[in-house]
Amino acid sequence: MLTSPELSPAQALYKKAKRLIPGGTQLLSKRPEMFAPERWPSYVKKAKGCRLTDIEGHEYLDFTTMGIGACLLGYNDPDVTEAVVKRVESGSMCTLNYPEEVDLIERLLELHPWASMGRLARTGGEAMTVAVRIARAATGRDEVAFCGYHGWHDWYLASNLKGEKLSEHLLPGLDPKGVPSCLAETAWPFEFNQIDQLESIVKRRAGKLAAVVMEPMRSAKPTAEFVQKIREICDREGILLVIDEITAGWRFNFGGSHLALGYEPDITVFAKALGNGHPIAAIIGRSRSMQAAQETFISSTYWTEGVGPVAALAVLDKMKVIDVPAHVNTIGALLGDGLSRIAKQEGIPLHIGGCPALLHWAFDHPENLALQTLFTVEMLKRDILTSASIYPCWAHSPQDVERYLDAAAIVLPKLADLLGQGKAAIERELGSPVRHTGFSRLN
Amino acid sequence: MLTSPELSPAQALYKKAKRLIPGGTQLLSKRPEMFAPERWPSYVKKAKGCRLTDIEGHEYLDFTTMGIGACLLGYNDPDVTEAVVKRVESGSMCTLNYPEEVDLIERLLELHPWASMGRLARTGGEAMTVAVRIARAATGRDEVAFCGYHGWHDWYLASNLKGEKLSEHLLPGLDPKGVPSCLAETAWPFEFNQIDQLESIVKRRAGKLAAVVMEPMRSAKPTAEFVQKIREICDREGILLVIDEITAGWRFNFGGSHLALGYEPDITVFAKALGNGHPIAAIIGRSRSMQAAQETFISSTYWTEGVGPVAALAVLDKMKVIDVPAHVNTIGALLGDGLSRIAKQEGIPLHIGGCPALLHWAFDHPENLALQTLFTVEMLKRDILTSASIYPCWAHSPQDVERYLDAAAIVLPKLADLLGQGKAAIERELGSPVRHTGFSRLN
Numbered sequence: 001m002l003t004s005p006e007l008s009p010a011q012a013l014y015k016k017a018k019r020l021i022p023g024g025t026q027l028l029s030k031r032p033e034m035f036a037p038e039r040w041p042s043y044v045k046k047a048k049g050c051r052l053t054d055i056e057g058h059e060y061l062d063f064t065t066m067g068i069g070a071c072l073l074g075y076n077d078p079d080v081t082e083a084v085v086k087r088v089e090s091g092s093m094c095t096l097n098y099p100e101e102v103d104l105i106e107r108l109l110e111l112h113p114w115a116s117m118g119r120l121a122r123t124g125g126e127a128m129t130v131a132v133r134i135a136r137a138a139t140g141r142d143e144v145a146f147c148g149y150h151g152w153h154d155w156y157l158a159s160n161l162k163g164e165k166l167s168e169h170l171l172p173g174l175d176p177k178g179v180p181s182c183l184a185e186t187a188w189p190f191e192f193n194q195i196d197q198l199e200s201i202v203k204r205r206a207g208k209l210a211a212v213v214m215e216p217m218r219s220a221k222p223t224a225e226f227v228q229k230i231r232e233i234c235d236r237e238g239i240l241l242v243i244d245e246i247t248a249g250w251r252f253n254f255g256g257s258h259l260a261l262g263y264e265p266d267i268t269v270f271a272k273a274l275g276n277g278h279p280i281a282a283i284i285g286r287s288r289s290m291q292a293a294q295e296t297f298i299s300s301t302y303w304t305e306g307v308g309p310v311a312a313l314a315v316l317d318k319m320k321v322i323d324v325p326a327h328v329n330t331i332g333a334l335l336g337d338g339l340s341r342i343a344k345q346e347g348i349p350l351h352i353g354g355c356p357a358l359l360h361w362a363f364d365h366p367e368n369l370a371l372q373t374l375f376t377v378e379m380l381k382r383d384i385l386t387s388a389s390i391y392p393c394w395a396h397s398p399q400d401v402e403r404y405l406d407a408a409a410i411v412l413p414k415l416a417d418l419l420g421q422g423k424a425a426i427e428r429e430l431g432s433p434v435r436h437t438g439f440s441r442l443n
Numbered sequence: 444m445l446t447s448p449e450l451s452p453a454q455a456l457y458k459k460a461k462r463l464i465p466g467g468t469q470l471l472s473k474r475p476e477m478f479a480p481e482r483w484p485s486y487v488k489k490a491k492g493c494r495l496t497d498i499e500g501h502e503y504l505d506f507t508t509m510g511i512g513a514c515l516l517g518y519n520d521p522d523v524t525e526a527v528v529k530r531v532e533s534g535s536m537c538t539l540n541y542p543e544e545v546d547l548i549e550r551l552l553e554l555h556p557w558a559s560m561g562r563l564a565r566t567g568g569e570a571m572t573v574a575v576r577i578a579r580a581a582t583g584r585d586e587v588a589f590c591g592y593h594g595w596h597d598w599y600l601a602s603n604l605k606g607e608k609l610s611e612h613l614l615p616g617l618d619p620k621g622v623p624s625c626l627a628e629t630a631w632p633f634e635f636n637q638i639d640q641l642e643s644i645v646k647r648r649a650g651k652l653a654a655v656v657m658e659p660m661r662s663a664k665p666t667a668e669f670v671q672k673i674r675e676i677c678d679r680e681g682i683l684l685v686i687d688e689i690t691a692g693w694r695f696n697f698g699g700s701h702l703a704l705g706y707e708p709d710i711t712v713f714a715k716a717l718g719n720g721h722p723i724a725a726i727i728g729r730s731r732s733m734q735a736a737q738e739t740f741i742s743s744t745y746w747t748e749g750v751g752p753v754a755a756l757a758v759l760d761k762m763k764v765i766d767v768p769a770h771v772n773t774i775g776a777l778l779g780d781g782l783s784r785i786a787k788q789e790g791i792p793l794h795i796g797g798c799p800a801l802l803h804w805a806f807d808h809p810e811n812l813a814l815q816t817l818f819t820v821e822m823l824k825r826d827i828l829t830s831a832s833i834y835p836c837w838a839h840s841p842q843d844v845e846r847y848l849d850a851a852a853i854v855l856p857k858l859a860d861l862l863g864q865g866k867a868a869i870e871r872e873l874g875s876p877v878r879h880t881g882f883s884r885l886n
Contacts, residue, residue, distance in 0.1 A: 013545060016549075017544075019560075020545060020548050020549060020552065021545070021560065021561060021562060022560055022733050022734060022736035022737045023736060025747065026746035026747045027742050027747045029742075029744075030540055030747050041539060042539060043539055044534070044540070044541060044749075045533070045542075047534030047536075048534055052537050052538075052539065054539060062537070062538060066537070067538055067744070068538065069744070071536055071537065075534045075537050076535070081531055081532060084531050085531055088531065089519070089524060089528065090488070090519070091487070091489050091490030091495070091518045092721070093513050094505070094509070094514065095507040095508060095511065096473070096485060096487035096490075096828075097460075097473050099487075099498055101464075101469065102456055102459060102463060105463050105464055106463060116463075117464065117465055121566075122745060123565055123745040123746065124744060124745065125743040126566065126569045126743075129596075133597075133621040136620075136621035136622070136623070137620040152741050152742050154597065174740040176739065177583075177735065177738045177739040178575075178577065178581075178735065179576070179739075180579070180625075180626060182625035182626065182629070183623060183626075271745065272744055275745075277535055278536070278750075279722055279745040281745075290465050291465060292620065292621065294885065295618050295620045296600075296618050296619065296620040296621040297595050297600060297618055297619070298595050299469070299471040299472070299568075299594075300470060300568040300569075301472075301510070301715055302513070302714065302718075302722040303470060303566065304468065304511075308722075385539075441737045442737065
């Protein structure tokens with residue numbers, strides 16, 4: 001009788017998770033399959049700075065996206081943790097409101113003087129849905145033109161109801177099953193820096209667009225013309241400009257990146273790094289837009305707990321006095337330059353994309369995904385957690401980068417030997433499945 | 444020159460909040476106007492058990508809804524706080540997943556053996572939207588029949604797009620501005636215990652209903668026939684039964700109240716008391732329904748942080764060994780009986796509604812709202828925070844009830860003197876505005 005090989009505690013737990021949780025995790029980007037199927041440590045015991053210990057007791061230096069962009073200060077930041085613990089230990093939920101929610105909104109408005117009102121939520125997805133509801137209420141229109149990734153909600157996935165249109169917007173394969181079919185013609189995608197595409201949508205859907213929803217930047221910076229024309233179009237057509245700073249915010253400058261890039265939003269949404277790992281999201285906007293939130297019901301019990309605002313205030317207090325954007329830019333540049341240098345030395349076609357603060361890289365090779373998976377697996381053996389996207393954080397030091405590059409200097413040459421040998425050889429060396437990209441059903 | 448009277452720190456802060464936050468708070472039910480406009484303490488400094496200190500340093504015994512139903516164990520429960528602080532201090536967000544999310548889902552499935560898969564979210568509103576998305580994806584249908592209150596999202600508010608239909612469902616006046624107009628015929632309300640109304644919807648919308656969404660109970664218990672017929676209708680029509688346990692769950696029995704009431708759901712949603720004040724929500728369901736979550740994109744970064752599941756597990760651990768439902772029933776009954784007794788002695792027409800665990804009361808008098816406001820204001824003077832809805836919690840003792848009733852025994856006779864004197868006299872005695880009910884724009 002054949003017996004299956006013993007699974008490690010982490011692999012066994014993830015196997016159970018896939019039986020109990022549709023999709024295995026609560027976030028697509030945290031699926032072990034997105035990194036290295038059957039090899040990724042999957043579950044954490046403790047985390048601090050840029051280091052973590054998995055549930056099997058292995059310690060790793062972490063050069064991933066650091067909580068999918070949430071932990072810009074690093075894990076378990078001492079100042080944020082101190083503020084959060086203080087709030088928890090003095091009671092973080094009751095029938096009254098927490099004064100820090102007013103303080104947080106006031107602080108965000110000071111940093112973004114174009115805005116004069118704000119609301120809070122706890123997750124980025126729901127905060128974007130609040131923003132779209134407000135824009136629809138303020139304009140009396142239902143449709144949205146958008147660019148980039150904005151979450152799981154109906155207003156966004158509706159775009160995929162008539163054939164996949166979101167594939168160019170970060171995540172391929174997003175299935176809109178269960179989104180009401182009548183929403184099919186309410187969400188219109190355009191590509192970043194392609195103002196003609198937006199103009200064409202505005203022409204086709206004249207008078208119907210409530211909002212232009214976009215990430216201010218992700219892989220590339222916007223052109224000055226793109227930024228200026230978007231505002232012109234919105235003004236001309238009575239459309240609200242909603243800037244989604246969930247990933248970009250605080251990473252490129254202190255505040256929303258729209259401040260540095262020249263956008264003039266009507267509404268802006270923050271989440272992720274605003275709480276450095278503690279759930280909080282904020283929607284700020286001009287009074288004329290936000291007043292519409294008085295005329296539509298937007299209300300949720302857990303938006304009133306006390307930890308979120310306290311965490312965000314501690315994050316802002318800290319980021320006010322340290323230069324996080326300069327630091328993560330330096331770390332990302334050291335890392336990208338180092339990787340490029342090693343790849344060049346070894347004759348490996350490695351392409352660095354994005355910007356230093358939101359780095360991603362790929363092999364210019366048909367077996368890119370298998371090679372990336374193998375890279376991750378080999379780095380895991382050297383106690384480094386990494387993949388093809390790296391979001392540096394405040395806790396990363398140049399010495400950490402050095403350690404990463406020392407390991408890469410051993411791993412990349414191993415990969416170089418495989419480059420000419422084709423798929424079978426790479427997969428044999430890998431010995432486990434190739435990583436996934438995008439959304440797909442798990443077996 | 445006239446100067447306006449000095450505002451107290453709490454009133455000044457709330458005045459600022461109304462300038463900066465559309466609606467003043469993040470939850471309608473936490474608006475000071477819902478209790479006693481211009482008098483309610485509004486903001487909290489610390490909370491513990493059934494006591495809290497406001498930002499002006501006043502201490503109160505709290506007999507309100509205890510965090511709008513979230514803090515069933517009382518504020519800042521020592522066991523939950525200990526578990527949460529431990530998780531925060533060991534890092535509560537990183538790129539890997541928290542094993543407790545699997546543990547929590549497993550625990551919920553053990554307690555609800557009809558269910559075999561689960562997902563987590565952080566707020567009740569978004570969790571209900573996950574449930575509806577799954578039901579729509581599983582059935583390939585878009586419409587929903589519902590009963591009760593289920594939050595701020597489009598699928599629910601759509602019901603009010605063609606005239607207000609939600610007024611009988613807990614909160615009157617919910618404005619659906621900003622909900623896409625094409626959703627107008629996707630949400631159909633029926634009243635609790637009125638199976639004919641559901642039958643009529645099913646007949647009119649044959650083959651179009653994805654789900655029947657309902658609270659298992661709130662003010663009254665369902666009849667056995669109602670419970671049985673709902674399941675029969677869902678089976679006959681291929682509709683999924685989604686039970687919203689956000690308010691009812693854990694309060695009447697350990698687990699969803701559907702277990703005790705005889706409902707056989709396809710999907711059930713928990714939030715509020717599951718985290719005892721720490722944001723967590725869970726969606727559990729039968730495999731045949733939940734597998735649809737594999738085929739539609741449902742994913743959010745902050746659904747993966749580590750505090751929510753740890754808090755929920757601590758709550759379940761504690762509630763497994765203490766009898767919270769019996770205790771809150773006893774406290775609620777003592778309170779309701781005591782209030783009735785005093786009212787009767789004083790000849791006050793006071794009507795107790797709901798059930799002891801979700802108590803509400805009203806004066807059978809044309810000036811009910813003014814009288815309720817005056818009651819709240821007079822109780823505040825006696826250091827008791829209360830209003831017309833009282834959700835007892837584990838931290839309330841019979842001695843706390845005694846203190847409440849001692850105060851009520853002084854306050855109610857004061858009100859009795861005003862009953863025959865009409866509106867002007869009551870409002871003069873009150874000296875501040877009458878409380879609001881339902882959703883309305885703030886000035």
